[in-house]
Amino acid sequence: MNCQACTERIAELADQKLDRETEALVRSHLDGCESCRREFDELSRLIASLDALPSPAPSPALRAKVMGSIESEKLTLRMESEWSERMRSAAPGRPARGASWIQVLVSGLGVAALVVLGFVLGERNATQHQLADLRVRVDTMGQLVEQSVLQKRTAGDRLETVLTAARTTQPDERLIDGLINSLAFDPSVNVRLNALSALYSHADQEVVKAGVLACLPRESNPLVQISMIDFLVAAKAREASPELRKLSLDTNANGDVRDSARRAIDLL
Amino acid sequence: MPSVPAEIPVLMRPAGIESPARRSVDTLPPLSDHDLMLAVRDGDLDSMGELFERHHGPLFGYLSKLTGNRTAAEDIAQVVFQRMIKYRHTYRDEGKFTAWMYHLARRCASDHFRKASSAPLAVDPSDLEEHADQSIGADQSAQTRDDHELLRTALGRLDRDDREVLLLSRLQELSFAEVASVLECSVGAARVRAHRALRALRDSYFQIQKENLT
Numbered sequence: 001m002n003c004q005a006c007t008e009r010i011a012e013l014a015d016q017k018l019d020r021e022t023e024a025l026v027r028s029h030l031d032g033c034e035s036c037r038r039e040f041d042e043l044s045r046l047i048a049s050l051d052a053l054p055s056p057a058p059s060p061a062l063r064a065k066v067m068g069s070i071e072s073e074k075l076t077l078r079m080e081s082e083w084s085e086r087m088r089s090a091a092p093g094r095p096a097r098g099a100s101w102i103q104v105l106v107s108g109l110g111v112a113a114l115v116v117l118g119f120v121l122g123e124r125n126a127t128q129h130q131l132a133d134l135r136v137r138v139d140t141m142g143q144l145v146e147q148s149v150l151q152k153r154t155a156g157d158r159l160e161t162v163l164t165a166a167r168t169t170q171p172d173e174r175l176i177d178g179l180i181n182s183l184a185f186d187p188s189v190n191v192r193l194n195a196l197s198a199l200y201s202h203a204d205q206e207v208v209k210a211g212v213l214a215c216l217p218r219e220s221n222p223l224v225q226i227s228m229i230d231f232l233v234a235a236k237a238r239e240a241s242p243e244l245r246k247l248s249l250d251t252n253a254n255g256d257v258r259d260s261a262r263r264a265i266d267l268l
Numbered sequence: 269m270p271s272v273p274a275e276i277p278v279l280m281r282p283a284g285i286e287s288p289a290r291r292s293v294d295t296l297p298p299l300s301d302h303d304l305m306l307a308v309r310d311g312d313l314d315s316m317g318e319l320f321e322r323h324h325g326p327l328f329g330y331l332s333k334l335t336g337n338r339t340a341a342e343d344i345a346q347v348v349f350q351r352m353i354k355y356r357h358t359y360r361d362e363g364k365f366t367a368w369m370y371h372l373a374r375r376c377a378s379d380h381f382r383k384a385s386s387a388p389l390a391v392d393p394s395d396l397e398e399h400a401d402q403s404i405g406a407d408q409s410a411q412t413r414d415d416h417e418l419l420r421t422a423l424g425r426l427d428r429d430d431r432e433v434l435l436l437s438r439l440q441e442l443s444f445a446e447v448a449s450v451l452e453c454s455v456g457a458a459r460v461r462a463h464r465a466l467r468a469l470r471d472s473y474f475q476i477q478k479e480n481l482t
Contacts, residue, residue, distance in 0.1 A: 008463045050438050055329030066349045073353050
């Protein structure tokens with residue numbers, strides 16, 4: 001064994017990971033080579049120091065973020081599964097009129113599907129191409145939920161994301177989807193209100209109106225509910241009338257919310 | 269120490285449904301990392317939680333020493349686990365989990381360094397202090413503390429490639445076969461690179477020692 005082959009094995013010798021035969025060769029070389037022995041001593045000490053070097057511990061935020069990602073992925077899987085189920089139940093050959101697809105989508109996917117629905121409203125026939133497109137968009141929704149809601153640790157972080165989105169002068173479709181998702185899923189009232197506020201600049205877009213309208217039934221906070229109603233009035237979303245009527249008659253709803261819904265119906 | 273925010277929804281597993289990891293704790297020998305990752309690949313995402321518990325500490329240690337920045341290390345570690353979830357379908361039957369994880373970590377760290385080179389991240393000096401503080405036990409001498417700092421400085425001065433191979437082969441206790449798999453090279457090349465890196469660290473260590481004396 002030459003010097004190079006010997007010194008390359010020093011780490012493994014120190015770790016006692018060499019097989020007997022190789023170890024015997026290395027030790028034999030070390031016995032007869034002072035230079036390699038010196039190198040072995042130095043590197044062994046260094047290895048021991050390296051192994052003793054303590055590692056810092058991550059903050060608890062890492063666990064929260066990763067667990068959030070796992071839950072988000074589970075949510076996406078669940079949505080995909082439900083979506084596939086709906087696709088199967090809406091078998092080919094069935095009359096593919098817009099209204100029947102609305103029922104299928106609304107019952108199956110809730111908010112995310114309704115947001116997507118904005119893209120297909122007005123289409124009378126649901127072609128295979130459109131269905132494939134919808135599936136892709138639902139996948140994207142899951143990712144957006146993950147990115148806009150679950151990955152950010154604190155409400156402050158998420159609020160900052162929403163405010164940054166609001167300052168964007170030319171938001172793309174993905175950004176608007178993100179804002180709608182924040183409005184739909186973010187657990188913080190403050191974040192939801194700011195997401196809604198950011199959507200005002202785009203109230204003329206059908207997808208935004210449909211998104212806010214879709215979020216209204218699942219919203220439980222009166223302040224956000226009233227703000228959504230105001231938004232729908234400002235956006236002249238006449239299609240919101242049935243939902244507003246339902247809300248105005250809902251005895252479980254807050255009195256101010258019911259009043260707002262009634263006023264909105266008159267205004268629309 | 270900041271607490272886990274209450275608004276992050278961490279769903280509980282419904283009663284009666286147990287993941288392989290949980291089941292193993294109660295009745296069976298613990299599943300291997302490989303088995304857990306195969307379960308994740310097949311849709312049991314709860315097993316990813318167990319893999320996180322087993323590996324996030326060493327992974328974070330590797331990344332914090334590689335980057336010298338706790339915040340960056342935490343961000344990269346998060347991305348690594350997210351990529352594991354996202355690319356779980358690419359995990360192979362004959363795969364070795366730790367090699368796969370560090371392979372992803374290496375890619376994520378490269379992305380970080382590429383971005384950082386175009387827009388350098390500000391390093392919070394408190395990161396380094398905190399890092400140092402955590403390493404000091406009550407019974408550790410000032411000499412040991414100095415040695416650790418010296419060694420960290422020497423590690424920091426190494427080329428990233430050298431630092432990477434050293435961290436993988438020494439601190440993560442991967443075999444040279446696993447290091448070779450992570451670095452996408454032969455076992456012999458991994459061994460040679462690790463040895464060269466060790467010598468480079470020694471030279472850097474002595475150089476800093478000399479600088480400190482003068």
